[in-house]
Amino acid sequence: MEVIIQPNAQMAAQAVADFIARALCAKPDAVLGLATGCTMESVYDRLVQKHRDEDLDFSRCHTFNLDEYVGLTADDPGSYHYFMRQRFFDGVNIDQRNTHLPDGMAEDLEAECVNYEKLITACGGIDLQVLGIGLNGHLGFNEPLSAFRSRTRVQTLSRMTRAQNAPLFPSPNQMPRRAITMGVGTILETRRCLLLATGLEKAGIIAKAIEGPLTAMITATALQLHPACTIILDEDAASHLRENDHYQRIVPAQTAVPAVSRTIPAQKINGTPQPTATLRKPLLVGKP
Ligand code: GLP
Numbered sequence: 001m002e003v004i005i006q007p008n009a010q011m012a013a014q015a016v017a018d019f020i021a022r023a024l025c026a027k028p029d030a031v032l033g034l035a036t037g038c039t040m041e042s043v044y045d046r047l048v049q050k051h052r053d054e055d056l057d058f059s060r061c062h063t064f065n066l067d068e069y070v071g072l073t074a075d076d077p078g079s080y081h082y083f084m085r086q087r088f089f090d091g092v093n094i095d096q097r098n099t100h101l102p103d104g105m106a107e108d109l110e111a112e113c114v115n116y117e118k119l120i121t122a123c124g125g126i127d128l129q130v131l132g133i134g135l136n137g138h139l140g141f142n143e144p145l146s147a148f149r150s151r152t153r154v155q156t157l158s159r160m161t162r163a164q165n166a167p168l169f170p171s172p173n174q175m176p177r178r179a180i181t182m183g184v185g186t187i188l189e190t191r192r193c194l195l196l197a198t199g200l201e202k203a204g205i206i207a208k209a210i211e212g213p214l215t216a217m218i219t220a221t222a223l224q225l226h227p228a229c230t231i232i233l234d235e236d237a238a239s240h241l242r243e244n245d246h247y248q249r250i251v252p253a254q255t256a257v258p259a260v261s262r263t264i265p266a267q268k269i270n271g272t273p274q275p276t277a278t279l280r281k282p283l284l285v286g287k288p
Contacts (some may be wrong), residue, residue, distance in 0.1 A: 001223065002230045003210060003247040005238045009198035010042065012234045016130070016196045017046035019230070021056050023192075028195040029060040031120075033129030033182075034088075036065065036080045036138070039196055040132055041087055048091035058094040064116075064122050066131070066140035067181040070154060073105055077168050078176075079104070094170045102152065102180035113152040113180060120186070129190035131244050136160040137205045137218035141181035144217045148225070150183035184222050193226055198234040206233060207240035 005010040023030055050056040065080055081101050089099055097138035100119060106112035120126060131139050136158060143158045156178055166172040197206050209220035223229045238244055
């Protein structure tokens with residue numbers, strides 16, 4: 001696991017957008033796993049900007065979203081179908097036929113979940129999975145007690161998740177009580193994953209996810225088992241990490257994607273933010 005701490009939320013979102021852009025340049029037909037949530041909005045804004053300003057090309061990529069509410073149509077403003085179209089798909093040159101989200105209106109939800117897994121496999125698996133994190137440590141909608149080997153399935157949403165997401169609906173009782181989500185096992189099988197968390201309210205759960213013991217009660221601890229996981233945080237979200245100082249002094253040692261060069265996000269050395277650097281080989285800054 002690699003932890004990258006950025007000075008603020010804007011720079012953290014930029015680092016995630018840059019990471020995705022590099023993955024796409026290295027493999028234009030990449031299969032991207034996508035996430036929703038307020039944290040992701042500024043990532044999508046930046047990707048749309050990169051498409052407009054830098055011709056970042058989405059025409060050959062495929063996408064699979066983590067989750068969707070049960071019982072909402074794609075046109076419902078509360079649905080993740082709607083969110084993705086509004087925030088991202090409509091702003092870039094992606095072929096809408098290559099974008100996939102679970103269908104929360106499917107008559108046979110179990111079959112929908114099985115088919116979603118089959119579709120991911122048929123596309124060759126997910127190259128890069130982008131993740132947010134819920135206040136209870138959920139990934140997608142894998143609520144506490146989700147098995148680390150779980151697959152795409154219907155989940156009943158926890159009280160904490162309903163409280164977190166209800167403000168996004170016109171009234172709290174319009175928020176669905178169930179969702180289809182990729183499983184923890186599905187996420188762990190992705191070739192690379194990239195989690196973004198910002199803000200003080202995520203600091204406690206981030207510390208548990210990164211430094212705490214593995215537990216099915218906190219789904220995000222499963223990422224400690226992922227062979228290629230990068231976590232990008234702003235300073236607020238990183239503020240409860242015990243080894244914060246250690247993470248801030250280490251520039252990631254492995255190139256995330258086989259790009260010719262890579263941009264290392266601004267790091268802090270002795271408390272002073274350093275300028276963004278483009279490096280061609282791993283660099284260790286300060287004491288490990
Ligand atoms: C929802 C999504 C999660 C996401 C979470 C974070 O619950 N199902 O995939 O990680 O929101 O939300 P936010 O970024 O708004 O804190």
